[in-house]
Amino acid sequence: MSAAAALLPSSALHQDWRKVFRWGLICGGSLIALCLVGMPVELDRREIVERYLSLGYVSVLLVPICAGWVAATQIVLEGFESRKQGLYDLVTGLLVGVLGGGGLSLLMVALDSWNLRDPLVNWSPKLLRFLTYENGMGFGAGAWIITCGVLGLAGASLHVVPRVVRRVVAIVLMGLLALSVLESAVSDLSEGFRLEWLADLIYAKKGGLTLTSALVVGIVMAVVAALTDGRVKAVTNRYREMEGMERQKASIVLFAVVAVLCIVLPIFLGKIMNELLANVGIFLLLALGLNIVVGLAGLLDLGYVAFFAVGGYTTAVLTSPNSPWFAPELHFGVSLIFVVIFAAIVGLIIGAPVIRMRGDYLAIVTLGFGEIIRLLFMSDWLGPYFGGAQGITNVPGVDLGFATVKGTDPRSVFYLVLFFCVIAIYVSWRLQASRLGRAWMAIREDEQVAEAMGINTVSAKLMAFVVGAVLAAFSGAVLAAKVGSIFPTSFMILVSIIILVVVIVGGMGNIAGVLVGSVVLIGVLGGPKQPGLLQEFQNFKLLIYGILLVFMMLKRPEGLVPSARRSRELHQDEFLQDAWLKGDKLGIDDDEIETGHVEEESR
Amino acid sequence: MRLLEIKDLQITFGGLDALSGLNFHIDKGEIVSVIGPNGAGKTTFFNAISGLVTPTDGDMFFEGESIVGLDPSTVTSLGIARTFQNVRLFPNMTILENVMVAQHCRTRQLLYGALFQTRAFKQEEREIRERAEEILGFFGHRLVGYRMDQPAFALSYANRRRLEIARAMATQPQLLLLDEPVAGMNPIETAELTALIGRLRSEWGFTIVMIEHDMKVVKDVSDRVVVLDHGVPIAQGSYDEVSNNPDVVEAYLGRPVEAR
Amino acid sequence: MSAHTISTNPVKRLISVDRFLTFIRIFLVTMIVVGFLAFIWQQIDADNPFARWRNPGARGLTGDQFKGLIVSGLSQGSMYGLIALGYSMVYGVLGFINFAHGEVFMVGAMTGFIASDKFQANGMWESNFLLCLALIIVMAIFFSTFTAVVMERVAYRPLRSSPRLIPLITSIGVSFFIQNFVLGLFGPATKSYPRLPEWLSKQRSIFTFEIAGTRLLVLAVAAVSMTALWYFVERTKTGKAMRAVAEDKEIAALMGIDVNRTIVTTFAVGGAMAGVGGILWGLMFRSVTHMTGFLPGVKAFTAAVVGGIGNLGGAMAGGISLGSAESIAPLIILEPLGVPGVSQLKDAVAFTVLVLVLLFRPSGLFGERLSSEDRA
Known part of the structure; x- marks a missing residue:
């Protein structure tokens, strides 16, 4: 801790510990629950990127990312940020992830020492093998704590990085996942168009993307995402703001x-x-x-x-x-x-x-x-x-x-x-x-x-x-x-x-x-x-x-x-807030906003 | 000609007489105000007419036909429309839609017309829309233009009251029941609405019953005033008659000390 | 004029839907009456013309069979009652149907199975049954309460001010989640409770009623829990707070009652009752799966409506009426009418009771007690 303290400004260590522990606990708990429900082992059969990543691992890895993201989310009241997000939130995410990884390690120890197969059907050596990569307990625990910490950090860092980066990352990850999920559809379609070679290029024989194709597709997607940033939104906005006839035509x-x-x-x-x-x-x-x-x-x-x-x-x-x-x-x-x-x-x-x-x-x-x-x-x-x-x-x-x-x-x-x-x-x-x-x-x-x-x-x-x-x-x-x-x-x-x-x-x-x-x-x-x-x-x-x-x-x-x-x-409140922030663009004047709440008694 | 006649109306809630022995009538083209202290049964009276509450006893005739026990929607389609004391719009529908939907009982088209876009359907939709715009236009610039496509909850309090009146007008009633139309408005808005109520009669030909606490409004627009207290009508007549009636003064201010 | 509620007007005019409803009402009542009369006739003379027409194989029920039906109806009904309490309390306080309450019950039954299975494995089940029973009840109460409280915290608290249907839809999701989570944890196999020791489960004769010891145990535990709950709600300070929150949350908060805590308590108590119900279910039917909670849950809700939702005594009474109706009605109403395979229709009977009650007395047999927000 002292080394960390030397590296980090002290403000980053004045964490809201209750929050960190709560989200760490939630992260660890969900990871354990996920494993015991049997999802990772069963989904392990489905490859996302051949030999490197299976759907099973994806399902586990998503948890600390989400936990890190949520834990580092700052409640923004009335559009006023109380402080700028930065290192502090990264540390939050990291700690939450580490706690989650700790939960997994505990599960591993428990899996190793007791046999609870009787009521818990997924309490199996298979799960242990999945978690330790067949490399022994110490390696497994260390790897998971580090991975989860990094992923928690990554989740939290999504708040900090510029919007473009967030968008690119999200699109690339979702895109790769979607491409892999759609494997049967894509190969089916390419067969229909006599483009079997395309499917063969993208997907490995046993299912899943090949590493090269994942990299290439990822880079292409990143470039496209970075270039189109803001345009998609502009198009949808234009569609939304179209007037009657024009909109009808577009529709x-x-x-x-x-x-x-x-x-x-x-x-x-x-x-x-x-x-x-x-x-x-x-x-x-x-x-x-x-x-x-x-x-x-x-x-x-x-x-x-x-x-x-x-x-x-x-x-x-x-x-x-x-x-x-x-x-x-x-x-x-x-x-x-x-x-x-x-x-x-x-x-x-x-x-x-x-x-x-x-x-x-x-x-x-x-x-x-x-x-x-x-x-x-x-x-x-x-x-x-x-x-x-x-x-x-x-x-x-x-x-x-x-x-x-x-x-x-x-x-x-x-x-x-x-x-x-x-x-x-x-x-x-x-x-x-x-x-x-x-x-x-x-x-x-x-x-x-x-x-x-x-x-x-x-x-x-x-x-x-x-x-x-x-x-x-x-x-x-x-x-x-x-x-x-x-x-x-x-x-x-x-x-x-x-x-x-x-x-x-x-x-x-x-x-x-x-x-x-x-x-x-x-x-x-x-x-x-x-x-x-x-x-x-x-x-x-x-x-x-x-x-x-x-x-x-x-x-x-x-x-x-x-x-x-x-x-x-x-979202009545937000609507009114937006209207207020946009001011006269919507043409609502202040006295109307003041009394703009709708009585709830009719519900 | 008697438009609405009420005989010995009695409404009891769990042993408590909200209204008892109420006789009331209104002629075509009149504006009558109903006043009385809080809890006098004024809103119950409106609820009874519009069918939201069924009377325990008594009878009500609208254009000579009994309306006791009818569904609120039937009452409305016969030609009685109302507003609510605590403004009850359809908050997430647009202003235009609020007024359009109120013409439901005056229009016919159902599934067939909508699905096959018959000429009659299109014609009716156009009429509904035009009529709605016409009604909204009656309130000046406030409810028309870009506002027609705004949700009703975004309106200011006064505008919501106006929209509620517009919605009631859209049901094409003969008799309009206004429940505290100027409550919560500032003096300028009140004056404006008072003038508007007069125009509702002169231009649109509505007969109006109005519950109101603002005595200035009552004085300015009503032909006749009915005073309720504890569910019993204690006085009727012109504003001046009523305001000098000792019973009314007592109901509002209490009995003078020496008389106790 | 006597005191009447709003909607008692003799001259309310009928529209076509009302006529149709009247027709349904008359039809259902006629069917019930005809079925019942046919039953009585076939009790007197099993070979009467009506029975020959509709139900040729009729033999009539013996007294013992009839008593057996009543006992099974009572014991099953008392379980519905225990679950219904949770529905009723949550409805009374928060005004929405916690659809997932049946799963709380299932969690109780599941916990009971796991614990009793372990107890049987180490021999304690036979040697010291009463201790085991006490332990599994405590554990079931613990886990059910835990489930109910977590549910409230995670899914319902953020929705407290939303329109009524939103928490209902959420609770459907919660119910789905818990079912399938338990399925994932413990697998799809049907789990059987260990047999009760012979000294307890043997038939006993009480007032000429032949009762299996298990059913007696169920009745006794249900009675004790109900009494405890009654004492808690009516006599303790927390119970009083609960009733105050049910009346009006804001005013209760102004009077210094911690509304959040009271609501959590409500869920906890409801969960505890469901946990006890789960154990009793397990002991009586001896089998549990992840789907165990669904039907009893919906039926318990029916029981709560039958008794008047929000009304605790009514929930218990409603449970017992529903249980009895479910066990007796197929045999004394449907079978004399010539419906084959009536035991399959038990669940349909329960739902029909729900529809009947809502058609005739929407406020239940014993009256609703709703919070002021609902009455508005």
Whole structure:
């Protein structure tokens, strides 16, 4: 310590020790928890940079970086920094990292001396080998303490370095990670374009980037990031500040690009990637529907899976020759009409009793309904009609005349689901800017006042339920055609909750947000049963969904791609502060800011 | 012609009479003020008319039809709009949207029109928007221009009150219930709004019932004043009659010492 | 006129949704009444025309079977009650549904399993059962309380002033996290509690009721915990502070009550009750997985609503009513109506009870006690 004291100015050592220890403890605790949950060992199989870095190590290394970053974050009140960040914060980060590494070392000692395999399934020599690099305890402990310290320091230093550097580092790291995660997608795509050599160049044979390609790509990315610094923001800002017509034009161009990509891309993709896209589409459709119910009308429907099930079962009963009770073997298109009708009816039946309940009761009661529907489909009682636990098999694909959409041809399923998604996006978009959409918003804001302003809240809410139900039922119909069979186990409550996470992570009430949410979450992590790009995450994806949900609610409740309205709602104070800082640019004068707080009693 | 007639209205909350035996009427084109000390039941009276509270006993007729037991939304669509004492806007909707959404009960388009963008739908949207702009324009420069696209919570207190009145106007009522429209405003704003209330009748043809504590406003605009105390109407008549009524003085100031 | 609340107007006009709801209400009640009458008829004469039509194999229940149903309903219900207390207390004080409370219960059951497994391994389970029981209860209480308190600190405290649905969504995330964290730590295998010693688990006859010793133990422990909780809330200073915070947080703070500490205490006490419930669950059903908390959690919430959320006595009573309904209703209402495989529908019955209560008496059977913020 004395040597350190000689090197550092004393101000850097007057740390807020409580804070340092708290974050050190959190860092160490999370590292230990991570190891005991088994994530590093299981993810070790996935290479990021061949032979040098696996996903397992990445998952561990991220912890001290984040802890260092958070511990060194300074609370900025009213836009006034109390002091300049510098050495002091670096020391904080370093200490937090060292404490975290210390936690890992303790775990290693414990792993070495006791056998707790009995209750803790991941308490294994494998974990010890992972942690010590098979080089003995002393080496392992030393290496981890130093590495974690350095990473904590690195995390903290992100506060200190100029913004450009922060941006470059973030982009390079995220980019490399993304490139490696997208390995199967990229190699699939390059195969489609007959560019196999490109994939071979980037990726090693056993998976993961090769060291050279990682370096080259990293440098390219760094250069690009440094050059484009500020421009991206300028472009998005310009887009945001565009006026009506101009903005519409830009949106149309953007939309057209996305549409062309969606249509052209699958042609060049292989089976696995198309399968993945089809899954993403199915969940996107569900998420768009839930977005109308939760995001626009503010009704937290946790039993949303019920409508998914109704769609699936209606299609299966009406089209499959194996339907046990009534098998008209209709065409998919015809059955779709009935899907709409039944979904609307079930929406009304479930909606009617819950519509007057308080928001939180509504959530739990709909959850109950979701579970009741699954239990009924599974029971012996309705078994003779819906096949019970065996479900209904042999659902035919969609015969379009020139082609048949079947699960064995995921590309066609993707186009089918794309068609429905476009409908759903159109519906959400049009409704948002209509009389009904405004009524939903008003109900979400203050139901009693909405009612007093002449809005029939009961019918407006029921309408939201029905629209959401129909969209979910479409998704169920596609699922039936894709899988070729329908089982009650496809409709667990889990599905509802995962869709809720997708909507919330993406950005409630925002179509683009929901799109991003489902592509990122379902695409990368996977759905309740469907694997995503990171198949190694299979066992941890629900854990990650849980963490994400909590994290988003705490730190960014408006989602990754917030709708302007929603972020305003959640950050009223900041909005007013910004308006004040910008002064007359927004044209708000001081006396208006003074009284700008909104009464909360209506919540 | 009687626009609103209330007979023997009684409202009881857990054994406490918030209103009892209230008789009240208002003719088309009148401006009536309801005054009374705090807790006299004035806001309950408004809540009863607008359907937020259902009366325990008594009857209410709007244009000759009973409105007892109707949903607030039905009452509004019949032509009674109100503002709230503690301003309740839709804070995260823009100012324009606040006024547009209030025209809900006067418009028809549902799913079909919105989804297929029918001509009727577009026409209606345009009308809603134009009407909203027209109403906002009534308040001078304050709520129009760039402000129309600002969220309502960014408005100043006085402007929120104005927007609330605008929102009530947008439901196209015959009868406007204003709950303390000038509360919390400074004298200049108060004077301005007082003039505006007069214009609401002369230009827009609204009949107005107003709860107000500011006696100057009451004096300036009302044709008639009703005084409530402990849920019972104790006096009615012109401002001068009421202000000299000994019961009213007693209700506000207490009984003179010698009379005790 | 007698004292009435706001919404008691005889002339409130009906709209179509209300008509539909009335129809649902009448339909459900008719079904229940018909089922029950059919049950009575088949008790009197198992071969009556109705039974021949709907339920040909009907034999009627014997008295012992019926008593057995009541006992299992009671013991299961008392566990729901113990969990429901936590929901009710948190709702009373903070006004939101802590969806993750079921996981607190699961943590208790899991702790109990690990400890009792170790005790069995070193032979203490047989030789000194009562000590083991006391120890595992203490450990379960400790870990459940710890979970609940950490949960409050990390996930709920920062959200205290947000709109009500935000903490609810957060708690769903917390619930998901705890489930899968426990899955990661202890693996997916179903874990079985060791068998209770013979002297305890044997059948006993009390007032002609044949009761397994385990169930008796469950009832006794539940009764003791409930009494302790009642004493704590009604008689101690902390309990009084809790009730004050439930009424109005700001005023309570002005009266010198440490609101944060009181809220933590609420979570802790709720967690402790859930921990005890977890142990009892383990002893009775002898199997625990990471998903154990979900269904009992949702059902306990139902119990809290049935009893009137925020009302502690109501939570216990609601738990017992729900437990009884769940064990009796399938056999005396659904089976006489000719529904096959009724035991599969136990969970559906519980949810139907929730819907029924909210349709008929949204404030629960024994009335809600909510904080003033909720009433507004």
